[in-house]
Amino acid sequence: MATLDTPRPAAVALLAGLSLGRWKLIGLAAVLAAACALPFVVSSYQLLLATQVLVYAIALLGLNILTGYNGQFSLGHGAFYAIGAYTTAILLDKTGIPYWVTIPLAGALCLVAGFLFGLPALRLEGHYLALATFALAIATPQLLKYKHFDYLTGGVQGIVITAPDAPSGLPLRSDQWFYFFCLAWTLPLFVVGWNLLRGRTGRALLAIRDHPMAAATMGIDTALYKSLTFGVSAMYTGIAGALGALLAQFVSPDSFDFFLSVRFLVGIVVGGLASMTGAFFGAIFIEFVPNIAEEISKAVPQAIYGAMLIIFIYFMPTGVAGLLRLLGARLRRLASPAAGRSHLPPAR
């Protein structure tokens, strides 16, 4: 075991010399560069998958804000994804509004819808809230198929929309353009989410999660914060839905069934609760697993999701992101034992 006296290899010393903050910045820059380079190096189909990953990541971030940070629950976020998707689809189908305006409109609508749903629903805790949102998820396809709404929703057949073209003057294909469009939404949403959770609001959210009674006595209006959080989380997922609709160029009621909400749940459990990077890992998981698994049988993806939920909760409750954090901490201790020692509990 290396001590402060033992001479260490120069490379290790250099790496260890960098602070954690520096490391993170370097990592982030690298990831960003890779993300921007992606559309030019992969095939059209792979780019489609990558864009879908971005979309799911936004949706999962929304669910994470709710579940991970605020201790609240939703098995029904598929509903907000659907609302976002249909908002974009209907606006494009019926009005002349340009596609990029529909995104914030979808987000705003979902913000309101989420807040309104949250008001009564958040009187419940834990299991009951889960059940109420479960009801929402199951009711969604039914509502979308309701024949009196057909003139808007297109009924069972749904609505077809055309993909947006890249603005003239840019040497990009439409799918490349759309990838960057989604990236342009993903980055600020993540940054906003990050700030939200680190600043005053974030501390309030964490307080509510851990000590709801105490938070109330400190003057934090719990009910308002909870409903607002639900609204914001719905907004994120709604924006994801809107982007998803543009990506798929199609919306139909049965693509927004209960299993969509389940996919989101699996995403955050596998990726890691209350973790931003977790949203990405989760998105990758739920995008690629069914593609591979469905080749075996239609039933297999569900079984895999179910097994993954149980396995991850049991063995890796902090998800992939948590695992990486653990590994990161181990590596740090290896590289600079002095720094690492401070993380250990005091000797008895």
Next chain:
Amino acid sequence: MSAILETFGLSAAYGPTQVLQSIDLAVEQGGIVTLLGANGAGKTTTLRAVCNMMVRLGGEIRFDGERIDGKATEDIVRLGIGHVPEGRGTFVSLSVEENLRLGAYTRRDKLVARDFERVYGYFPRLQERRNQQAGTLSGGEQQMLAISRALMLRPKLLLLDEPSFGLAPLVVQEIFRILRAINEQDGVSMLLVEQNANIALALAHRAYLLETGRIIMHGPSAAIGADETVRRAYLGY
């Protein structure tokens, strides 16, 4: 006189918090032993440790010669230990009679009916209220019910956690009078945890004094009661 309960180096903790350090105590067959001490000394923890409830144990506990440390609570109870817990632990939504019947849950013999009579004999008020919901009983009656429920087990050893708590002095006297009767007539051994040291020493044959998880004094009740430091700290004179 052999011991019905013995502990050797018993230690207990709640999570990372160590409460009992190393306790050696014994209750002889047919005897009444009381465990005294201030709040937080570890008295309740000792009783819980005997039944392996909520604590992490170390050391050895023997009941009737057999080791019981590490066994599940329900298996320890089935060996013949009745535990009247802190707060009584009655099933408040069930009737008095259902509570008593639950006390006899593990019994396979035919003498259960006789034990109902015995218990109603000790506590006639319970018989009057046999079909009443347990939660509607007064504090004293609930304590009687808790003791009776433990008796329905036909225990060899009764563990009592602060039976006088929150009760009027007259009620406490009545209950302790009946405890003595139970001990003398039915030969039930008892380990009694009490804050009210006066009444505990009046009932018990021997006493242990517990302070921050250690036994600092033990002996016959009369000797403990006469001790100067004990009198000033715990008996109020």
Next chain:
Amino acid sequence: MQAFLHQVLSGFATGGIYASIALALVMIYQTTHHVNFAQGEMATFSTYMAWKMINLGFSYWLAFLLTLVFAFVLGGAIERLIVRPFYKAPVLSVVAVFIGLLLIINSLSGALFTFTIKPFPSPFPSDAWYGSRYLSSHEVGMIFVTFAVLAVVFVFFRFTPLGLAMRAVAENPVSSRLVGIRVGWMLALGWGLAGLIGAVAGTMTAPVVYLDPNMMFGILLYGFAGALLGGVDNAWGAVIGGFIVGVLQNLAGAYVVGTELMVTVALGIIIGILVIKPSGLFGRTIVTRV
């Protein structure tokens, strides 16, 4: 008027199914404070077992009986093997595990029995003497079976030592250990009973809605609405709630919103209860007001 009566009685019949599911949910909730999201899937899978046995030539009632045994064992096994390790886990973990269970059982049904809809026989012949304009013979049979199950459950809990022990565990597991009750086995028993009740609900429902892996999704929801309506900590309230939901749903479907929006009606009931009276008609408050 005749049509109205038919709707009410028909709703009462389906209400029996919801009441059964509500009862199963409440039973597990009372002993463990967890909501069994996989309740519907367990029922569906058991019903598939019955279907398989009938297809193999077993008589209906023999298959029914064996299915009950199977459902009982399945429920107990799930509790012991999968649910038990998670009791002390936070709510999100527990719900995630239950959803995982839901998915696994659902896909098992699909994998073993395919996703094609299957007809399921009713033991009550359609021309039986007890059928009428108001209620089909199957609906009469459903009501009868539901009441029989509820009666057996009532007698069990009220008059048997085992039932008493389970009530004790539901109220106070610590004190239950102190009287020697093996709490672990009681929990498994509770799950077994819930599974059994679910199987009855499944076999009674399948002839009407046809058997497919997603059969019980909506019904689980109605059961929950019924439990919430009656008061989720009160078994008999839950049962009454289930019947009310059945009637309300039928009336809403016939006269108000049309039959396609049934699940939305359930959602509406749930939200409505939460807004107006969260503890339900008969229950104690479950809401924590801060």
